[in-house]
Amino acid sequence: MIDFPYLSSIVQKTPSRILMLVVDGLGGIPHPETGKSELETAHLPNLDKLAQHSAAGLVTPVVPGVAPGSGPGHLALFGYDPIKYYIGRGVLEALGSGIALHQGDVAARGNFCTVSADGVLVDRRAGRVASEVSAKLCERLNTIRVEGVRIEAHPGKEHRFALVLRGDGLSEDVSDTDPNRQDVPALKAKALKSKAERTATAINTFVGQARELLRDQEQANFVTLRGLSKVPTLPQMGAAYALQPAAIAAYPMYRGLASVLGMRVIPTGATFTDEVASLRTHFKEHDFFYLHYKPADAAGEDGNFDAKVRALEELDRFIPSLLNLAPDVLVVTGDHATPAVMAAHSWHPVPLIIHSSATRGDSVPRFTERACAGGSLGRLPSVNTMLLALAHAGKLVKFGP
Amino acid sequence: MIDFPYLSSIVQKTPSRILMLVVDGLGGIPHPETGKSELETAHLPNLDKLAQHSAAGLVTPVVPGVAPGSGPGHLALFGYDPIKYYIGRGVLEALGSGIALHQGDVAARGNFCTVSADGVLVDRRAGRVASEVSAKLCERLNTIRVEGVRIEAHPGKEHRFALVLRGDGLSEDVSDTDPNRQDVPALKAKALKSKAERTATAINTFVGQARELLRDQEQANFVTLRGLSKVPTLPQMGAAYALQPAAIAAYPMYRGLASVLGMRVIPTGATFTDEVASLRTHFKEHDFFYLHYKPADAAGEDGNFDAKVRALEELDRFIPSLLNLAPDVLVVTGDHATPAVMAAHSWHPVPLIIHSSATRGDSVPRFTERACAGGSLGRLPSVNTMLLALAHAGKLVKFGP
Numbered sequence: 001m002i003d004f005p006y007l008s009s010i011v012q013k014t015p016s017r018i019l020m021l022v023v024d025g026l027g028g029i030p031h032p033e034t035g036k037s038e039l040e041t042a043h044l045p046n047l048d049k050l051a052q053h054s055a056a057g058l059v060t061p062v063v064p065g066v067a068p069g070s071g072p073g074h075l076a077l078f079g080y081d082p083i084k085y086y087i088g089r090g091v092l093e094a095l096g097s098g099i100a101l102h103q104g105d106v107a108a109r110g111n112f113c114t115v116s117a118d119g120v121l122v123d124r125r126a127g128r129v130a131s132e133v134s135a136k137l138c139e140r141l142n143t144i145r146v147e148g149v150r151i152e153a154h155p156g157k158e159h160r161f162a163l164v165l166r167g168d169g170l171s172e173d174v175s176d177t178d179p180n181r182q183d184v185p186a187l188k189a190k191a192l193k194s195k196a197e198r199t200a201t202a203i204n205t206f207v208g209q210a211r212e213l214l215r216d217q218e219q220a221n222f223v224t225l226r227g228l229s230k231v232p233t234l235p236q237m238g239a240a241y242a243l244q245p246a247a248i249a250a251y252p253m254y255r256g257l258a259s260v261l262g263m264r265v266i267p268t269g270a271t272f273t274d275e276v277a278s279l280r281t282h283f284k285e286h287d288f289f290y291l292h293y294k295p296a297d298a299a300g301e302d303g304n305f306d307a308k309v310r311a312l313e314e315l316d317r318f319i320p321s322l323l324n325l326a327p328d329v330l331v332v333t334g335d336h337a338t339p340a341v342m343a344a345h346s347w348h349p350v351p352l353i354i355h356s357s358a359t360r361g362d363s364v365p366r367f368t369e370r371a372c373a374g375g376s377l378g379r380l381p382s383v384n385t386m387l388l389a390l391a392h393a394g395k396l397v398k399f400g401p
Numbered sequence: 402m403i404d405f406p407y408l409s410s411i412v413q414k415t416p417s418r419i420l421m422l423v424v425d426g427l428g429g430i431p432h433p434e435t436g437k438s439e440l441e442t443a444h445l446p447n448l449d450k451l452a453q454h455s456a457a458g459l460v461t462p463v464v465p466g467v468a469p470g471s472g473p474g475h476l477a478l479f480g481y482d483p484i485k486y487y488i489g490r491g492v493l494e495a496l497g498s499g500i501a502l503h504q505g506d507v508a509a510r511g512n513f514c515t516v517s518a519d520g521v522l523v524d525r526r527a528g529r530v531a532s533e534v535s536a537k538l539c540e541r542l543n544t545i546r547v548e549g550v551r552i553e554a555h556p557g558k559e560h561r562f563a564l565v566l567r568g569d570g571l572s573e574d575v576s577d578t579d580p581n582r583q584d585v586p587a588l589k590a591k592a593l594k595s596k597a598e599r600t601a602t603a604i605n606t607f608v609g610q611a612r613e614l615l616r617d618q619e620q621a622n623f624v625t626l627r628g629l630s631k632v633p634t635l636p637q638m639g640a641a642y643a644l645q646p647a648a649i650a651a652y653p654m655y656r657g658l659a660s661v662l663g664m665r666v667i668p669t670g671a672t673f674t675d676e677v678a679s680l681r682t683h684f685k686e687h688d689f690f691y692l693h694y695k696p697a698d699a700a701g702e703d704g705n706f707d708a709k710v711r712a713l714e715e716l717d718r719f720i721p722s723l724l725n726l727a728p729d730v731l732v733v734t735g736d737h738a739t740p741a742v743m744a745a746h747s748w749h750p751v752p753l754i755i756h757s758s759a760t761r762g763d764s765v766p767r768f769t770e771r772a773c774a775g776g777s778l779g780r781l782p783s784v785n786t787m788l789l790a791l792a793h794a795g796k797l798v799k800f801g802p
Contacts, residue, residue, distance in 0.1 A: 004467065005484060010467065358742075359430075360433065361431075374774075378780035388748070391748045398746050399467050399468065400469055400483065401472050
């Protein structure tokens with residue numbers, strides 16, 4: 001939670017509603033041929049108009065220069081210091097597979113891989129084995145029994161799976177078995193702290209049995225594990241902010257992340273149209289909504305500049321229907337930049353606009369990186385977004401006499 | 402004090418003088434009809450000209466989104482982290498009544514109130530009883546004797562009074578007796594930590610005796626207490642900055658705050674004209690002056706946009722006489738924003754200008770929120786203001802070899 005020890009003494013419950021639209025991978029950088037970013041290239045009449053009447057700024061998800069994953073990028077927007085509250089790769093992978101994790105559970109990201117007869121890794125991704133094949137192989141893995149620990153392998157896309165360990169006294173302080181390169185053997189899991197011995201032994205027992213169960217496979221004849229991590233104990237948004245928060249996201253990982261923070265996850269369909277319909281249905285039930293828009297990031301990751309422009313233009317068409325719901329505060333921002341030119345998450349600051357009856361506009365003409373840089377919010381760490389949203393909703397009283 | 406552990410090794414005594422003009426509630430937001438803030442509406446030829454030749458920026462008192470009280474707002478400007486150094490309501494109320502508080506003293510804010518025969522609160526403000534009446538009733542309260550503790554009730558405005566407890570081993574960790582709503586009985590004071598038992602008992606004894614002494618009153622027949630707090634141990638400005646700091650403020654609370662920080666409080670009259678006359682008289686005696694201007698905040702709190710504009714215009718007329726004193730550094734800023742549109746303190750960043758022979762101007766045309774956003778100081782936490790003032794006065798040597 002944001003490092004402000006008096007938070008509980010300044011939050012107050014009000015009927016006002018906050019809608020936070022998180023455009024995944026929102027920010028970009030200019031295309032070398034046009035000198036214009038994705039936002040500058042896109043035709044965004046509704047977002048531009050909204051920006052003109054909002055408080056605008058640029059947010060930095062973690063620290064300048066650091067490109068965040070979706071985990072830290074989102075945590076920051078909800079007011080959680082992403083350095084203090086780290087969610088490990090294994091947990092995020094499991095959440096992304098729609099697996100419900102509980103306090104104490106340990107999760108790892110698994111890969112099916114190919115090893116030679118003498119155990120040397122020859123393909124870390126088992127030739128990107130088909131998802132159906134790896135689903136079947138997960139069924140085999142789920143026959144493995146290790147004393148005192150319940151182990152579940154949940155299939156993911158292609159060679160990927162999520163491994164979940166449930167039981168008492170498990171530890172996340174265990175090293176990866178994935179050596180992160182080929183032509184070497186996979187590693188033994190090692191306890192990084194003494195209390196992790198039992199967990200490391202359980203992992204090694206599981207891996208040994210997996211080797212036997214997969215021996216008949218040509219490609220996916222072994223597994224590697226990495227990012228062993230535990231669901232962190234996180235302050236819950238509802239209690240921390242005196243809110244009844246809800247999340248609407250088509251992708252499981254974002255739903256999982258929201259549930260870990262204590263948001264109610266509202267069931268929805270696979271498209272943003274579905275998400276907006278769900279929002280409309282449940283709009284009277286909550287005072288804070290996190291609404292996730294994925295396509296901008298997907299296009300950016302693919303390095304497809306035009307597709308990202310189109311994804312932003314598609315989003316723009318939904319803005320009037322969001323405004324029609326009359327949220328008291330509408331926040332539009334992103335969890336990080338995903339410049340199509342880089343085909344990856346980046347460290348660039350991300351546009352932020354906050355629209356409410358307390359904002360009259362900052363003379364920012366457009367919803368772009370360059371225009372928002374001139375707004376009244378200035379440059380902020382993303383972790384400040386949540387308190388600003390609450391302030392604009394009248395949900396914070398004065399601090400100190 | 403600002404979190405820079407080498408401060409004592411870089412401060413140096415010089416003959417240069419800093420004048421810090423704190424315009425209470427300086428910042429604002431645009432009027433919905435004109436789209437212009439109070440500063441943008443006001444005719445401020447002298448402040449605008451000063452801004453043109455100053456380093457300009459916007460400061461955030463505590464953290465973005467948090468509206469501060471006068472206490473944290475001022476502490477930050479003097480370089481004290483307002484989260485680390487909290488001054489409680491009782492202490493601030495007592496300081497505001499002009500009561501000298503010493504280390505170990507505990508103060509609370511008191512209200513005269515009306516209770517029914519069975520002890521239920523029917524009016525938390527005793528019908529805003531006349532100040533003369535409550536002054537007389539404070540005399541009665543001052544006859545109360547509690548063993549081992551000296552208790553003083555100092556009358557405030559209308560139903561308000563400040564209660565001061567003096568003695569050894571007193572604690573501030575005692576709950577309010579004010580339930581903060583009506584139609585319920587007042588609460589017993591409770592020790593929030595075991596070492597606070599004696600203080601809680603003293604409070605309850607005082608309250609019990611007060612009930613008897615006020616029983617003949619129709620309106621002010623009881624008291625409630627809240628915000629029990631101790632004078633915090635604060636680094637003293639003089640020692641920390643190698644300064645001889647002085648404060649000139651018409652309102653007692655700001656004088657009290659300054660005295661707690663170790664400033665010499667220069668006696669002055671009730672108006673800003675008086676304050677400037679006092680400044681002129683004593684200008685050779687100190688190397689740092691805190692000069693407080695209250696009317697902008699008062700008008701903002703009243704929700705009176707035009708009055709706030711006039712208050713700013715009145716201030717503007719004093720700028721030439723301040724410059725005539727030839728301070729080496731003139732800082733003009735505010736402790737927080739008080740937008741008239743909101744009729745309350747707000748979280749919005751506040752303009753800051755620093756004028757000295759080391760500043761040549763930032764091409765900032767006016768002393769407004771939007772113009773100062775474009776200045777060379779950028780967006781800063783208010784807690785950085787003090788070191789910048791010292792630097793511009795040549796009072797800081799190089800840090801590190």
